[in-house]
Amino acid sequence: MFYSARAKTGFTLIELLIVISIIAILAAVGLVVYSTAQKQGRISKRIQDFRAIAAALEVYHTANNAYPSTSGKWQTECANVSGATQVSNSQVIPGLVPNYMPSFPSDPAMNTSTPANCYDYISNGTEYKLSDAYNSDMSTSDLTKQPKLVDPRWSCGFINPAECSNDCSGGPAGKGPQVWAEWSSNGPPLSSGDTATGAACW
Numbered sequence: 001m002f003y004s005a006r007a008k009t010g011f012t013l014i015e016l017l018i019v020i021s022i023i024a025i026l027a028a029v030g031l032v033v034y035s036t037a038q039k040q041g042r043i044s045k046r047i048q049d050f051r052a053i054a055a056a057l058e059v060y061h062t063a064n065n066a067y068p069s070t071s072g073k074w075q076t077e078c079a080n081v082s083g084a085t086q087v088s089n090s091q092v093i094p095g096l097v098p099n100y101m102p103s104f105p106s107d108p109a110m111n112t113s114t115p116a117n118c119y120d121y122i123s124n125g126t127e128y129k130l131s132d133a134y135n136s137d138m139s140t141s142d143l144t145k146q147p148k149l150v151d152p153r154w155s156c157g158f159i160n161p162a163e164c165s166n167d168c169s170g171g172p173a174g175k176g177p178q179v180w181a182e183w184s185s186n187g188p189p190l191s192s193g194d195t196a197t198g199a200a201c202w
Contacts, residue, residue: 042108043142046132049105049119050149050182053093053130056100057184067184068095069125077106078118081133086112093121093130109137127184135180143180151181 011019061067074084075092089104090097097104109117116134123129131151135143143150 039137039142043138045105045108046135046180047146047149049107050130050132050180052101052105053096053119054182056096057093057128057130060096060100063100066125067123067128068093068121069123070094070121072122072124074120074122076118076120078110078112078115080113081115081118081120084120092119093123107132107135109135129181129183131179131181133179146180149180149182151179 057067070085074081075087075094076084077087077089077092079086089106092104105119107117107119110119111117116136118133120131120133121128122131
């Protein structure tokens with residue numbers, strides 16, 4: 001039987017390199033898409049967490065005619081948060097778990113040994129503020145897609161640079177750290193470094 005010379009040959013080196021390159025490109029694209037999907041999942045969880053906590057706080061307020069108080073001091077699950085007391089997960093907002101929430105959520109990127117990506121809470125009973133500071137895996141674009149969550153006390157320059165003129169930390173300070181926050185309808189309580197000079201100080 002006659003066999004052609006071509007039938008006996010395999011893939012050439014160039015053909016193999018082309019195939020390997022295509023596989024590498026597809027793998028890289030897949031990795032980027034997967035990483036982006038994970039990041040968006042973390043952002044979505046933060047938004048859901050804030051909504052759930054805010055709703056639970058209003059139910060607590062309706063039942064007790066006050067918000068869970070921390071005596072006007074910040075509380076957080078993480079260490080090394082300036083001016084805050086580190087507490088256990090269920091005590092970040094005292095009295096909320098388990099009667100008003102089955103468990104207290106944590107930032108999906110939280111590392112309790114650092115001050116970044118942590119839910120912090122402060123209240124004097126009359127008003128409260130919930131904060132998620134130094135979101136290290138959120139870009140400016142990610143931050144500003146949720147303008148109602150941007151904390152003007154720290155992130156004034158991301159939304160309205162004019163707000164920085166009243167920045168509580170001594171402004172005009174320009175863009176501060178990336179911080180999302182939720183607060184009671186009558187405004188967040190004053191805390192260390194805050195003053196009553198307007199919304200930019202919330």
